[in-house]
Structure formats: structure tokens, C-alpha cells
Amino acid sequence: MDANKENSRQKILDVAIQLFSKSGFSNVSIREIAAAAGIKSASLYYHFPNKQSIYLAVIEHSFSNKAAVFTEVLGADKTALERLELFIYKFTEIMSKDENFRRLLHREMLDGDEERLKYMADKVFKEQCIAIGQLMKEVSPECDPHMMTISISSLIIHHLETAPIRKYLPDYKPEHDQPDYIARHVYELLTKAIIK
Amino acid sequence: MDANKENSRQKILDVAIQLFSKSGFSNVSIREIAAAAGIKSASLYYHFPNKQSIYLAVIEHSFSNKAAVFTEVLGADKTALERLELFIYKFTEIMSKDENFRRLLHREMLDGDEERLKYMADKVFKEQCIAIGQLMKEVSPECDPHMMTISISSLIIHHLETAPIRKYLPDYKPEHDQPDYIARHVYELLTKAIIK
DNA sequence: GTCTATATATGGATAGAC
DNA sequence: GTCTATCCATATATAGAC
Numbered sequence: 512m513d514a515n516k517e518n519s520r521q522k523i524l525d526v527a528i529q530l531f532s533k534s535g536f537s538n539v540s541i542r543e544i545a546a547a548a549g550i551k552s553a554s555l556y557y558h559f560p561n562k563q564s565i566y567l568a569v570i571e572h573s574f575s576n577k578a579a580v581f582t583e584v585l586g587a588d589k590t591a592l593e594r595l596e597l598f599i600y601k602f603t604e605i606m607s608k609d610e611n612f613r614r615l616l617h618r619e620m621l622d623g624d625e626e627r628l629k630y631m632a633d634k635v636f637k638e639q640c641i642a643i644g645q646l647m648k649e650v651s652p653e654c655d656p657h658m659m660t661i662s663i664s665s666l667i668i669h670h671l672e673t674a675p676i677r678k679y680l681p682d683y684k685p686e687h688d689q690p691d692y693i694a695r696h697v698y699e700l701l702t703k704a705i706i707k
Numbered sequence: 708m709d710a711n712k713e714n715s716r717q718k719i720l721d722v723a724i725q726l727f728s729k730s731g732f733s734n735v736s737i738r739e740i741a742a743a744a745g746i747k748s749a750s751l752y753y754h755f756p757n758k759q760s761i762y763l764a765v766i767e768h769s770f771s772n773k774a775a776v777f778t779e780v781l782g783a784d785k786t787a788l789e790r791l792e793l794f795i796y797k798f799t800e801i802m803s804k805d806e807n808f809r810r811l812l813h814r815e816m817l818d819g820d821e822e823r824l825k826y827m828a829d830k831v832f833k834e835q836c837i838a839i840g841q842l843m844k845e846v847s848p849e850c851d852p853h854m855m856t857i858s859i860s861s862l863i864i865h866h867l868e869t870a871p872i873r874k875y876l877p878d879y880k881p882e883h884d885q886p887d888y889i890a891r892h893v894y895e896l897l898t899k900a901i902i903k
Numbered sequence: 904g905t906c907t908a909t910a911t912a913t914g915g916a917t918a919g920a921c
Numbered sequence: 922g923t924c925t926a927t928c929c930a931t932a933t934a935t936a937g938a939c
Contacts, residue, residue: 515922535818537733540914553917554923562915617817620868621810622731632875640877657878658866658892665865666858672816673857679828681836682853696854704900711904736932750905752934 520558522548528569532611535618536566570619570627573612574635580605585642591649596698598643603667603694613672666697716754718744724765728807731814732762766815766823769808770831776801781838787845792894794839799863799890809868862893 526547530539541562545552559565584601587594606613619627643663644656651659670693677683686692722743726735737758741748755761780797783790802809815823839859840852847855866889873879882888 519922535731535733537731541916542914550922551924552915553925556916557922614817617813620872621813621817623871628872629875632872636872636876644878655878655883655892657873657876657880657883658889659896660876660878661866661869661873662862662892662896665861665869669861669865670854670857673861675819676816676824676828676832677853677857679825680832680853680856682840682851682856684853687851687853693854696851696858700855700858701896702900704898715904737934738932746904747906748933749907749935753904756934758933 516558519548519550519554523555523558523565524569524572527565528573528611528615531566531569532614532618536562536622570615573615574631577612577635578638581639582642585639585646591646592702595646595650595701598646599663599667599698599701600691600694602664603671603690603697606668607671607690607693613668616668617672663697663701666700667693670696712754715744715746715750719751719754719761720765720768723761724769724807724811727762727765728810728814732758732818766811769811770827773808773831774834777835777838781835781842787842788898790842791846791897794842795859795863795894795897796887796890798860799867799886799893802863803867803886803889809864812864813868859893859897862896863889866892 523544527539527544530544530547541555542552544565545555548555555565559568581598581601584598585594587597589597616631619631623631640657640660643660647654647656647659670687671690674688677687719740723735723740726740726743737751738748740761741751744751751761755764777794777797780794781790783793785793812827815827819827836853836856839856843850843852843855866883867886870884873883
């Protein structure tokens with residue numbers, strides 16, 4: 512039946528995102544994906560023409576709908592500074608939960624070709640970047656919106672992404688891994704100068 | 708002669724760091740490394756027992772001597788704030804020049820096992836983290852030294868590392884890629900609150 | 904130290920039955 | 922839609938000559 516076709520396709524994508532996120536494109540075999548999806552590798556070729564197309568479907572599926580999440584927060588009926596705070600907390604929370612997305616993003620930054628990077632820029636980031644840039648100019652008119660936007664996302668993503676190594680670094684405390692702690696740190700870093 | 712042995716070994720490491728940095732461990736073949744080093748793949752096994760050992764040698768070679776570079780800057784006879792500024796500019800400049808190191812680091816964060824992450828923490832970062840943490844407490848006694856240290860390095864590394872995609876993002880200007888511009892942005896972000 | 908030749912394994916992909 | 926069987930390319934690694 513038709514339901515099986517969609518079921519299998521979805522199952523393949525579900526296991527593939529996990530595997531690709533964990534190990535990267537070339538460290539995941541067709542056989543591995545098929546086994547995790549509960550079918551034989553030949554059957555997988557009924558749903559996708561080749562390995563590359565699975566990966567691209569994973570990227571597209573994983574990156575779509577990310578842009579829309581923050582539109583609400585960034586357009587809320589609050590002061591600019593309140594919206595900034597809200598965005599930082601929301602962004603940290605969402606990024607903290609979606610490790611697959613974070614790692615795929617990370618991998619694409621290293622190995623994505625020009626076409627894929629442009630796709631990500633246009634379809635995943637552009638809309639939010641404009642909104643955050645706008646917000647930053649409201650908060651601080653003379654700032655560089657491009658640099659500030661990158662800085663904010665960098666701070667949040669990097670604190671989350673460095674968790675595996677930070678625990679071996681000086682002054683580490685378990686609460687450093689908690690989304691709210693990270694969000695607070697980032698918000699205060701932006702709004703309070705370290706010198707009085 | 709003995710010189711040839713060391714020459715070949717060094718040549719292999721030199722080409723291997725470039726290839727591993729560019730494509731990652733599993734996307735580089737022994738044949739590729741051998742060809743780039745000007746020998747046949749069988750000859751490569753005279754110098755290294757297997758592919759993994761080449762990679763580990765590359766990591767060790769590439770990551771050693773990184774820790775010492777900043778000791779001078781961080782120990783300079785200046786005010787804490789001046790040392791912070793000096794460190795940020797120096798760190799940005801060095802990271803900007805050594806793309807191989809940056810990308811290997813990036814890859815290790817994704818794929819490094821516990822042992823390699825611990826090695827990196829101890830041998831590459833620990834010493835500097837302590838120095839920067841100390842410096843930050845001098846500049847701002849009530850700050851969280853662990854979070855501040857990660858934040859500073861994140862900001863710098865991420866601005867450099869996102870260069871390939873930033874050019875497709877809103878408000879991008881070519882000077883955003885220049886080390887001095889990035890360093891200035893980071894220093895001002897830390898020292899000037901975005902709200903007055 | 905470097906070579907040629909080759910053993911051996913694994914992975915992507917296809918053919919054709921059910 | 923999924924299977925079994927198989928082709929073919931590529932990769933790591935070894936054997937043994939020079």
C-alpha cells in the first residue's frame with residue numbers, strides 16, 4: 512500500500528539524520544542506514560536514487576522550518592531589549608534540544624559546497640539574520656548588525672557545541688551546560704560591559 | 708641515508724595535515740597522501756604502521772606548540788585591560804593565518820573521541836585557559852572565568868570559521884573577514900555595553 | 904627506502920525474482 | 922516494496938624484489 516512507501520521513506524530519513532549527524536556523510540554506509548531502517552540496502556534504492564540524495568533530503572528536511580520558529584519571538588509586542596533577551600533564551604533552548612541539527616550545521620560549515628552553503632544562507636538564516644540585525648540596530652543604533660548577529664549565534668552555539676571538551680577545562684561547573692545559564696551569560700555579556 | 712627517512716616522514720605529515728584539514732579523515736586515502744608526498748602508497752607504510760597513526764601524528768604535530776605562543780602576551784608588563792586587548796588581536800591574527808589548525812580543531816570537536824578531547828584540553832588549551840581566566844578575573848572580578856574564556860575564543864574562531872557562509876548573509880561587507888576588524892569587534896563587544 | 908604486485912575487505916549500486 | 926545475489930570500484934594493508 513501507499514502508506515508503506517511514505518512510512519519507509521520517513522523511517523529512512525529519521526535514522527539517516529541520526530547517523531549522518533553522529534558520524535558524517537562518508538562514515539555512514541548505505542547498508543548501515545538500511546539496517547537501522549529495518550530493510551535491506553537494495554530496497555533503499557527504491558526510495559532514493561543514491562546516497563547523496565538521502566543526505567540532501569536529510570539536510571533539507573532538517574533545516575526547513577527552522578527559520579519560522581523565531582519570527583514570533585522577534586516580532587513580539589515588547590521593547591527591543593526584551594525581544595533580544597527573549598530571542599537569546601529561546602534560541603539557546605531550541606539549539607540545546609536539537610543536537611542533530613547543530614551537528615549537521617557544524618558539518619556543513621566544514622564540508623558544504625558553495626551551493627549548499629548558499630542554500631543554508633538563503634533558506635535557513637537570511638530571514639532571521641535580517642530580523643536580528645534590525646533588532647540590534649534598535650537596541651544599539653551604531654552597532655554593526657552583521658557582526659552582532661554572528662556574534663550572538665556564535666556564542667550560543669559554541670557554548671553548546673564545546674560541551675564535550677569544556678568539562679576537561681579549568682573552572683568548569685556542571686551548570687555551565689544548562690541552556691538557561693548559557694543564555695543568561697550571553698545576555699549579560701551583551702548588555703553589561705565587563706568594565707565599570 | 709637517514710636524512711631521507713626524516714625528509715619523507717616530514718613530507719608525509721606536511722601534505723597529510725593539508726588533506727585531513729580540507730577533507731577530513733575518511734575522505735582522504737592513503738594513496739592520495741602518498742601521491743601528494745611523491746611516493747607510492749606501499750612506501751608510506753615504511754614510515755607509519757597505518758592510516759590512523761598518520762592522523763594522530765598530524766594532530767599531535769599540529770596542536771603542539773600552540774599553547775606557548777600566548778604566554779608572552781598574557782604575561783606582558785601591561786594593565787589587565789591592555790593585555791586582554793593584546794591577546795584578542797594576537798589570537799585573532801594567529802587563528803586567521805592557521806586555517807589548517809582551525810579546521811582540524813573544528814573536526815576534532817565533532818569526531819574526536821574522549822581520549823583525544825582530553826588530550827586537547829590538557830595539552831593545547833588548559834594553560835591558556837587558566838591564564839585568560841586569571842586575566843578576566845583581574846578585569847572583571849565578579850565574572851565567570853570559564854564562560855568568559857569560552858566566549859572570547861568562540862567569538863574569534865566562529866567569525867573566522869563562518870567566512871564561507873557569511874558572504875551570503877545580510878549586511879556583509881568584505882572587511883568583516885579581516886582579522887583586525889574581527890578583533891576590534893570582539894574587544895568592543897566585551898568592553899562596551901550595547902546599551903548606554 | 905621505495906618499488907610492483909596483490910591479498911582482502913568494504914561500500915555504492917544494479918538485476919531480476921517475488 | 923522488498924528481497925537475494927552480484928557487479929564493480931576503491932580502500933587499507935601486506936609480500937617480496939631492488
